[in-house]
Structure formats: C-alpha cells, structure tokens
Amino acid sequence: MAYQQLSQVVALDTERPESDALSRLSMLALTSGLRSGLSADALRYHFLAEQLSEVVFHLDGSGRLTFLGPAWTSLSGQSVEEVLGKSLVEVMHPEDRPRVQAVLDALAARVQASFRLELRLMAASGPLWVELAAHSSPTGEGEVLGTLADLTEHRQMQARLQLSDRLATLGMLVPGFAHDMNNPLAFMLANLDYLLSSMEGVAGGTAPERVAEWREALGEVREGAERLRQIIGQLRSFRADSNQGPVDLNQVLDGVGQMVASTLRSRGRLVRDYGARVLVAGNEGGLRQAFLNLVLHAVLALPEGDTEDNEVRLVTREDGEGHVVVEVHDTGAAIPPDVLPRLFEPFFSLRGTEAGPGPVLSVCRDILRGLGGSISVTSSQERGTVFRVTLPMAS
Incomplete structure (x- = not known):
C-alpha cells in the first residue's frame, strides 16, 4: 500500500x-x-x-x-x-x-x-x-x-543516420551515374542541333506548316534534353568539397531552385528577387547544402495544389556593412510559436514527407556559422515565414 x-x-x-x-x-x-x-x-x-x-x-x-x-x-x-x-x-x-x-x-x-x-x-x-x-x-x-x-530522440537519430548513410552511398554513385547519362545526352543534343539546322534542306517540297511543326517538336525535345543536362550538372556539383573561394550566391540559389523544381511544381512558383551579383568567401558545396535545406523547407510549407497564390521567394542584397543578406520567403502556414525555438535543434525536422524526414535546419545553422554567418527566422499567419541569412562578403 x-x-x-x-x-x-x-x-x-x-x-x-x-x-x-x-x-x-x-x-x-x-x-x-x-x-x-x-x-x-x-x-x-x-x-x-x-x-x-x-x-x-x-x-x-x-x-x-x-x-x-x-x-x-x-x-x-x-x-x-x-x-x-x-x-x-x-x-x-x-x-x-x-x-x-x-x-x-x-x-x-x-x-x-x-x-x-x-x-x-x-x-x-x-x-x-x-x-x-x-x-x-x-x-x-x-x-x-x-x-x-x-525513445523518441533515439529513433529520430537512427532515422537520420540511416538517411545520411543512404545519401552518402548515393553521393558515391552519382558521379558514375552522371557520367553514364551525360554521354548519351551529348549525342542527343548534337544530333538534335544537326537535324534542326538541316531541316530546310531535308524537307524539300513538304508544306511549310508541316516543317514548322517538325521544328517545334524537335525544339521541345532539345529543350528537354538540355534540362536533363542541367540537372545532371547540378547533381555532379552537389558533393562535399574543401575548396574555399569566392562563391556567387545567386548562382548557388539558381542551382538549388532547379533541384527543388519538381517538388515545387504542384505547390507554387519560385520568384527570384536578386540584387547585385554578390560573392562570399566559403565552400560552394556547403553553401549549396545549407540553402537546399532552407529552400526545401520553404517548398514543403506550401500546400499541394494551390499554385497560383503560393510562392517561394529568394532575395539577395547587400546590407551596406560588408555582408550579404539572403532571405527565403514562403507563403505557407506560420510555424507555431512553441516550435520556433526548436527549429535549429539537432535532428529536429518540421517538414516531413512520405519519403522520410524533412530537412534538418541545424545543418544549415552549423554550416553558416562555420562561414562566419548567422541565420534567423520570423513567422506569422499574415506574412508567412522568412529565413534571413547573413554572410560576410568576399574581400
């Protein structure tokens, strides 16, 4: 008793x-x-x-x-x-x-x-x-x-380690995949260019309207092949590297935009609001990973199907004090106030998917801090969520 x-x-x-x-x-x-x-x-x-x-x-x-x-x-x-x-x-x-x-x-x-x-x-x-x-x-x-x-934290850690292991394995295989895919794509692009340039001579007495249709169809095929070539290029560049040097943040954000395009397509649109060309001193691979996590988090905040009213906006500008400011805006639902303090905790993920846990923002914070930068977040029902990153400009 x-x-x-x-x-x-x-x-x-x-x-x-x-x-x-x-x-x-x-x-x-x-x-x-x-x-x-x-x-x-x-x-x-x-x-x-x-x-x-x-x-x-x-x-x-x-x-x-x-x-x-x-x-x-x-x-x-x-x-x-x-x-x-x-x-x-x-x-x-x-x-x-x-x-x-x-x-x-x-x-x-x-x-x-x-x-x-x-x-x-x-x-x-x-x-x-x-x-x-x-x-x-x-x-x-x-x-x-x-x-x-x-066991909540323990299981989250296990899931993250398993995901990291899969990504590491994929990272080792991607260069070989990219090489194998790039060669046939190069042949396709070269042959499409040849066909387009020689279309007039080959068509002969074919009606001009028919020739125009052929040219349009070949142009669309070439556009698709070029898109694949760009994606493969982004995959090849998305790997760890130790090179430090001036990095064009606008180009990094463009590449990240291409990588999330398929996920964003059914949710909203991407808006680029870039200021002057800005360079920062840092590791391009690390910066790409940090901004990919941030932008993917913003994309997953948007509901499926409402593509007209929702957007992810990427903003770059100088602050006049030797720093570059990058803002990632989304028009999705606000992050609850009690969750905001936890966003940058290790292994914490707010935006999960059916494929697995969502992006971990503590990775972004650690990468940016290592480059002498900082990150903050604001969120409200009226304005959505804004992640603000500050990085020192390259001298």
Whole structure:
C-alpha cells in the first residue's frame, strides 16, 4: 500500500501550482508521513526514482502497477493515479501487449531474470516508442521492477543516420551515374542541333506548316534534353568539397531552385528577387547544402495544389556593412510559436514527407556559422515565414 500511496502523493505534489503554498505544504507533510513508515533503504530507492528521467515502476505478483515515478506524467501525459492498479499490459499498444505479457510470464516463471524491449506506450497524445527494462524482484514473490525510457530522440537519430548513410552511398554513385547519362545526352543534343539546322534542306517540297511543326517538336525535345543536362550538372556539383573561394550566391540559389523544381511544381512558383551579383568567401558545396535545406523547407510549407497564390521567394542584397543578406520567403502556414525555438535543434525536422524526414535546419545553422554567418527566422499567419541569412562578403 505504501508504494501506491507514495506514488499518488509524489504525482500530486509535482502537479500543484507554486502559488498553492498551503496545499503543497499539506502534500509534503503527507509525503513525509508516508515515507516515515518506510525503511531507510526504501527511502533511498524512492528518492532515486524521483530524480531519474526514466519512469521507475513496480509490479505486484499479478503484473499490476503499484508504484510509478513522477516522470510518468511528463512521459505519458497522464497522471500517476490514472494508471496505478492497472496491468502494465493495459497501458501498452494493443499490438505490443502479447510481447509484454510474454515477458511478465517469463519473469514469473523465472525463465529469465531481465528483459529489454522497444515497444509502444499508449500516451495521451498517441503511441509513443519507449524502452521497457523489466527485472525480477529479489524478494522472490513474483514482483517486477523496471523502467520506461522515451525513445523518441533515439529513433529520430537512427532515422537520420540511416538517411545520411543512404545519401552518402548515393553521393558515391552519382558521379558514375552522371557520367553514364551525360554521354548519351551529348549525342542527343548534337544530333538534335544537326537535324534542326538541316531541316530546310531535308524537307524539300513538304508544306511549310508541316516543317514548322517538325521544328517545334524537335525544339521541345532539345529543350528537354538540355534540362536533363542541367540537372545532371547540378547533381555532379552537389558533393562535399574543401575548396574555399569566392562563391556567387545567386548562382548557388539558381542551382538549388532547379533541384527543388519538381517538388515545387504542384505547390507554387519560385520568384527570384536578386540584387547585385554578390560573392562570399566559403565552400560552394556547403553553401549549396545549407540553402537546399532552407529552400526545401520553404517548398514543403506550401500546400499541394494551390499554385497560383503560393510562392517561394529568394532575395539577395547587400546590407551596406560588408555582408550579404539572403532571405527565403514562403507563403505557407506560420510555424507555431512553441516550435520556433526548436527549429535549429539537432535532428529536429518540421517538414516531413512520405519519403522520410524533412530537412534538418541545424545543418544549415552549423554550416553558416562555420562561414562566419548567422541565420534567423520570423513567422506569422499574415506574412508567412522568412529565413534571413547573413554572410560576410568576399574581400
């Protein structure tokens, strides 16, 4: 009984507002009274459970929760008293319950002394991945002691590492792909140019309207081939390099615009609002990666289908103090105020897609800081979102 009463008191005490001093004093007095009935060893373990970020729990011989550390509320969004007395199996995702029951049965039968599983907890906000660590109690009465740890950040990191590995592999293969594709494209372009230039002589007595149609069709084919050549060129240049030197930011942004064109096509339009030609000292590959993440983030902020009213606007200008300012505007939904401070956290991604996590803006910040630059963001429902990058001009 002491476990259950102490769990409830600890939970209530952590949820009381600071202004309710009298209630807090009453709770502390009740807590002290309950603790006074515990042994010194039990008090030590209770204190440790209250300090850990993991949720410490105790199950009786029938698998029901008799103690939960106060971290339970922040993890699950539920109060401790809501779940005390329930089976551990009940608070797990229905698909994972058989695994949890199997673990408890094995512990009860002393087939194994401890287990670690990754499974889903039914939190207030929905399923939440946690690591369950369960251990047989040394009392020999079928009790179980264990912890629940939030795996959200761990899983995000795993997803990022897997994505990075795929991109690294792709980066190694792209030069070979680009070379193999570039050669036939060069033949196509050369032959199309030849056909266009000799069309008049070959057509002979064909009607002029027919010849014009042929020329238009060949021109469209050539335009498509030229577009492929440009895309391949951008892929070949999108790789890590250590060269430092003057970089034309307008050209970098043009290349990024070409790379996001297919994603942007169904969402809106790209507007270029460039000032004078501006050069910065830096790494072209790093700058391309930073601005690709920023522009892709802006593109994904636009809803599908509304191509007339939505746009991504790229602005470059000098600030008159030796810096270049680049702004990436989008007309999408505003970023929630509570999310803004997290945008540049490692592994945090706001704009995910069906293909996987969205761009990570902490990468942009780190690249830009390494070049002596800075980045800031503003967002509102009326004006959309603006990322503002400042970089020192090349001397």
